[in-house]
Amino acid sequence: MSEFFAVYGSLINFAGLNALLALSLYVPLSAGQLSLGNAAFAGIGAYVSAILTMRLNAPFPLAIAAGAFTAACVAVVIGAPVLRIRGIFLAMATLAFGEVVRIAAVNLAITGGAEGLIGIPSKTTMLIIYGTLGVAAYFLTILRGSRIGWSFASIREDETAAMVMGINTTLYKNSAFILGAFIAGIAGGLYAHLNFIITPGEFGFAAEVQLLIYNIVGGARSVWGPILGAFILTAIPEVLRGVDITAGPPRLFVNGLILLLVILYLPNGLSSFFKRAKGSSE
Amino acid sequence: MLLEFEQISRSFGGVKALSGVTFGVGEGTIHGLIGPNGSGKTTLMNVVSGLCPPDGGRLLLGGRPIHRLGPHRIAGLGVARTFQNIRLFAGMTCMENVIAAQHLRGGRALLPRLLRLRGAKISETRSVAEALTCLTKAGIAARKSAIAGALSYGERRRLEIARAMALEPRLLLLDEPIAGMRLREIEEMEGLFRSLARSGITILLIEHNMPFVMRLCHRITVLHFGQTVITGAPEEVAEHQGVIDAYLGPKRTEG
Numbered sequence: 001m002s003e004f005f006a007v008y009g010s011l012i013n014f015a016g017l018n019a020l021l022a023l024s025l026y027v028p029l030s031a032g033q034l035s036l037g038n039a040a041f042a043g044i045g046a047y048v049s050a051i052l053t054m055r056l057n058a059p060f061p062l063a064i065a066a067g068a069f070t071a072a073c074v075a076v077v078i079g080a081p082v083l084r085i086r087g088i089f090l091a092m093a094t095l096a097f098g099e100v101v102r103i104a105a106v107n108l109a110i111t112g113g114a115e116g117l118i119g120i121p122s123k124t125t126m127l128i129i130y131g132t133l134g135v136a137a138y139f140l141t142i143l144r145g146s147r148i149g150w151s152f153a154s155i156r157e158d159e160t161a162a163m164v165m166g167i168n169t170t171l172y173k174n175s176a177f178i179l180g181a182f183i184a185g186i187a188g189g190l191y192a193h194l195n196f197i198i199t200p201g202e203f204g205f206a207a208e209v210q211l212l213i214y215n216i217v218g219g220a221r222s223v224w225g226p227i228l229g230a231f232i233l234t235a236i237p238e239v240l241r242g243v244d245i246t247a248g249p250p251r252l253f254v255n256g257l258i259l260l261l262v263i264l265y266l267p268n269g270l271s272s273f274f275k276r277a278k279g280s281s282e
Numbered sequence: 283m284l285l286e287f288e289q290i291s292r293s294f295g296g297v298k299a300l301s302g303v304t305f306g307v308g309e310g311t312i313h314g315l316i317g318p319n320g321s322g323k324t325t326l327m328n329v330v331s332g333l334c335p336p337d338g339g340r341l342l343l344g345g346r347p348i349h350r351l352g353p354h355r356i357a358g359l360g361v362a363r364t365f366q367n368i369r370l371f372a373g374m375t376c377m378e379n380v381i382a383a384q385h386l387r388g389g390r391a392l393l394p395r396l397l398r399l400r401g402a403k404i405s406e407t408r409s410v411a412e413a414l415t416c417l418t419k420a421g422i423a424a425r426k427s428a429i430a431g432a433l434s435y436g437e438r439r440r441l442e443i444a445r446a447m448a449l450e451p452r453l454l455l456l457d458e459p460i461a462g463m464r465l466r467e468i469e470e471m472e473g474l475f476r477s478l479a480r481s482g483i484t485i486l487l488i489e490h491n492m493p494f495v496m497r498l499c500h501r502i503t504v505l506h507f508g509q510t511v512i513t514g515a516p517e518e519v520a521e522h523q524g525v526i527d528a529y530l531g532p533k534r535t536e537g
Binding site for chain 1: 331332333352353354356357358362363365369370371372373374378381382383384385386388389390391392395396406445449
């Protein structure tokens with residue numbers, strides 16, 4: 001058993017963090033908001049927490065919390081103008097925001113420029129990652145059946161109808177965006193303290209799209225979908241290595257193939273494959 | 283008067299969709315809104331529900347001005363509506379549609395659910411029971427587990443009414459509620475609207491089916507080119523020359 005963890009430990013850790021990041025995007029998606037800024041929020045969480053532990057010797061939990069709150073505060077400022085836009089334009093605006101964050105990280109001295117931050121203390125453990133993931137998944141499951149969760153779902157289905165049902169759509173869209181940024185900030189902080197080194201490129205466009213793919217493959221209609229998607233897509237490179245397909249184009253091809261098959265045959269994601277038996281009155 | 287329009291105007295670009303609309307809707311009455319296509323009926327309904335704020339004039343609900351409030355605030359004051367082109371939450375079941383519309387009545391709070399308090403369970407049970415009551419009233423309880431997007435046209439209209447009733451409104455706005463319904467369904471809807479009015483809900487409805495409007499409504503307002511032609515009892519309206527002109531065109535002078 002210990003041998004298993006020695007070999008696959010880092011894979012399991014990254015799968016957990018990816019799942020947490022996937023959940024961070026699930027929140028705005030559940031309110032119908034396609035945000036492509038969550039990797040940037042993770043970057044903010046990562047940099048803020050790493051700078052706090054490295055420069056100020058801040059305690060680890062405090063640094064993570066500070067990173068997540070900073071990400072959430074940025075989301076408050078960004079969300080106010082950006083969430084007035086609908087659909088694909090929102091995706092583009094948040095994507096542009098992500099680029100601004102990346103370029104800022106490349107050019108600022110405190111973030112270590114393009115080389116990033118090196119020598120971040122290793123504090124994140126598997127227990128912390130999966131504990132956080134468990135808490136987040138439980139919280140979001142409960143949220144789903146609450147008045148807030150129903151408001152998110154109503155806005156996703158029809159924003160105009162949601163308004164005349166008495167739902168303050170601006171408030172709830174912003175809440176979803178900010179909560180997503182907060183979770184992304186936590187995941188980013190944990191990632192920084194797992195990885196020893198962070199660079200601006202890790203939180204760029206490729207990462208944004210990866211989060212979206214987790215949600216599409218796993219299915220963003222349930223809390224378990226994004227987690228499932230993140231686990232499967234994180235594990236696939238290892239599985240492929242076992243059958244002698246290593247990095248490079250063949251691996252991307254397999255990822256693309258999975259995405260395509262899911263979109264064509266399971267539009268609600270892999271999680272819809274496992275259940276549709278739940279009662280209608282959740 | 284529960285609802286009073288005072289000189290309500292609204293333009294889109296250079297087109298005056300509404301100009302100087304003035305009439306009142308009495309509490310507990312069924313008030314019909316008729317007029318030819320493009321006469322501004324739906325725009326007027328959008329003004330009341332806050333989706334389309336007026337450029338000028340005042341709108342009073344129970345004496346309180348509401349023309350500057352957003353849609354969710356107006357809904358909070360007890361105004362519910364349905365849409366001409368039906369806007370359901372298509373991916374949800376019928377039951378879920380109605381539960382989603384219970385937003386204003388409170389309940390299903392997050393914290394008791396997180397802490398697994400007993401109140402959370404009670405609140406949830408009550409919410410489901412109330413949703414079922416709305417579905418039953420609108421005559422669609424049998425389809426409660428069906429996905430809204432898969433319903434027939436008439437069923438979708440019923441579900442939209444059930445969802446509006448979940449708001450427990452004082453004022454219900456119905457935009458062509460019986461369009462596309464069969465005769466038997468129309469009779470059922472008529473009974474439903476009468477019983478809602480008896481229970482104290484004021485109804486403002488747009489409808490093109492004249493026999494239906496004449497039978498059901500206590501008062502009728504006729505719009506033509508965004509202006510009120512007349513507000514009166516059905517008999518009065520039917521005989522009014524302006525109404526006949528609006529629908530059939532002005533009478534050519536014999537000669």
